[in-house]
Amino acid sequence: MPQPHEPTLADVARAAGVSLTTVSRVLNNRGYLSQATKDRVAAAIKELGYRPNQLARALHGKSTRTVGVIVPTVALPFFGELAAELEDALAVHGYRILVCNSMGRADREREYLDLLVSHRVDGIVSGAHNDEDLPEYGAIRMPLVAVDRDLSPGIPNVRCANEAGGRAATGHLLERGARRPALLTSRTGVRNRREAGYRDAVGGAGVEPVVLTVDFHTPVLLRAAAVADRLDPVADRVDAVFATDDLSAAEVLEWARGRGLRVPEDFKVVGFDGTLAVRRVLPGLTTVRQPIAAIARAAVASLMDQIEATAAGEDPRAALERVVELPGELVVGRTT
Template sequence: MESHREPTLADVAQTAGVSLTTVSRVLNNRGYLSQETRERVAEAIAQLNYRPNQIARALHGKSTQSIGLIVPTVALPFFGELTEHVEDFLADHGYRTFVCNSMGKAEREREYLDLLVSHRVDGIISSAHNDGLADYSSIHLPMVSVDRDLSTTVPNVCCDNEAGGRIAAEHLLKRGARRPALLTSRTGTHNLREKGYRQVLQQADIEPVVLTVEFNTPDAERPGLIRERLDLVSGDIDAVFATDDLTAAQVIEWASERGLRVPDDFKVVGFDGTVAMRRALPALTTIQQPIAELARAAVELLIDQIGDAASTSPDDDHSDRPSQGPRVPSPMDVRLVPGRTA
């Protein structure tokens, strides 16, 4: 009967007719071995379809060549495109990616963090959206965030959100809007897109109108809540800056349902400018993030951290050395992509 268990290192050694030590040396490229021996081990590995146990490698102080990536969901265009680029850039460095969709649930994010740590990943990139998760502070792994402030010790790769907010508001005013509203997920000092929007309206002596629909709102409820928020102020506003493109698309749909012509009667600007949304809604005016560059910067920062950790002996006492702190990347430039909605 055919066995369904995974082949072991001992199986490889037996098939190749060599010792366990020899197989280990071949896998780790250590010590002198004849070409004939290397080929026999390689043939045995191919014949058995042997996969090295990465967790066992980690327990022996070796890299697992794996990275964890946590996002809300790859179904959202921004996070789908970000994930694609992160995975591609990590592969260029010889790493494989565990993609974890938190689905906006804090408990699921915690479970994924535990899973990634237990699988001994070499590092974590997080772009999930659950605030106040203290679990990250207890993880001693190389870590980078994308557009999320995890802590002062974790570098956050992001675009210039404040500039994006200013550009969007300025564009709406230049196009003739007299009372543009902001539709965003959370209002407050942490929301730099809101900050940029408010700066422009303050300079123009216009009272801001800030509407919120929580980021983690279930998909089935989101369109209805957006309609409710807009209906409450429909007589007072003539434009919307939505802080993501999917929300902007729903604003356009709302305007159409209310008999408002876009952009003649009502103007809309979005944010993100993903490839998927540009294809699906090419008329949308949006603020485009450099998503590929964000992914590349996050990967390079993480690879640097992994290299620094590997070069530091665990027995080396650094208590008398000044802390360098994380390398903090500068926010990346955004650009306006004009369409017919504003």
């Protein structure tokens, strides 16, 4: 028996008893059409299981109603929650998302960028954190927003107020009696605004900074050993840790428990992110909670502004804020 073919626009037109032009107008919501006609076309689409060819629409210069989202991996609580909030915020505007996990690899991020651009998505939100800057972002002339990452001059960056959050976390440790709080972070440097907040707080208290690093992309099974390798040599000199993400804070708590240190009496810990997943597992962790839903909404708002400007033939990033910072919230728990 011949296999049934994928329903086409012509099939929908025949089933609804209308012209191809009428079906196209219904799908694109253009021109005046009676409700009865719209209902007939909708019924035919449902009966046949017709799905518009988004790539073909893109090649004809039409919106695909799709946005690409690049993250390191949705397996990490922050990026999983961010992707979910972006999907929810975009759905309000009638857009769907394609989630791309770069897995911390620049080559994979390049491949996804090429894929998304070639498939003519309407915009891209990038929150990937790889080891190198990708010049390809500067060459992309389409709606584009970064989340907590400096991609290229002129590309909006929506993020938590990281420096203020780092200052609040470190200040809280000092207020709770810590005399030598250390920083545990992924990568030290001028771009690390949480580190800047930490250094500002300890500097103001006349305390020498102790900065420890465990790379963001360290495999999960190796992270505990890596954290221990950094903390063991300074165990007699530090009495607290501000970890710039909650998963690292969890590793610090395990390290302290394994060394017989009581938390918070002997050792205090503050994390950063405050995702729902980690709060369920470690409800007592003191952390700086990022406004993830608000970050997603602000990123989508910026993207929608760019999409509208592009449709009007204008520069999509001509009048947008370069950096949008949203305040985090210090949530005090039982680890301080």
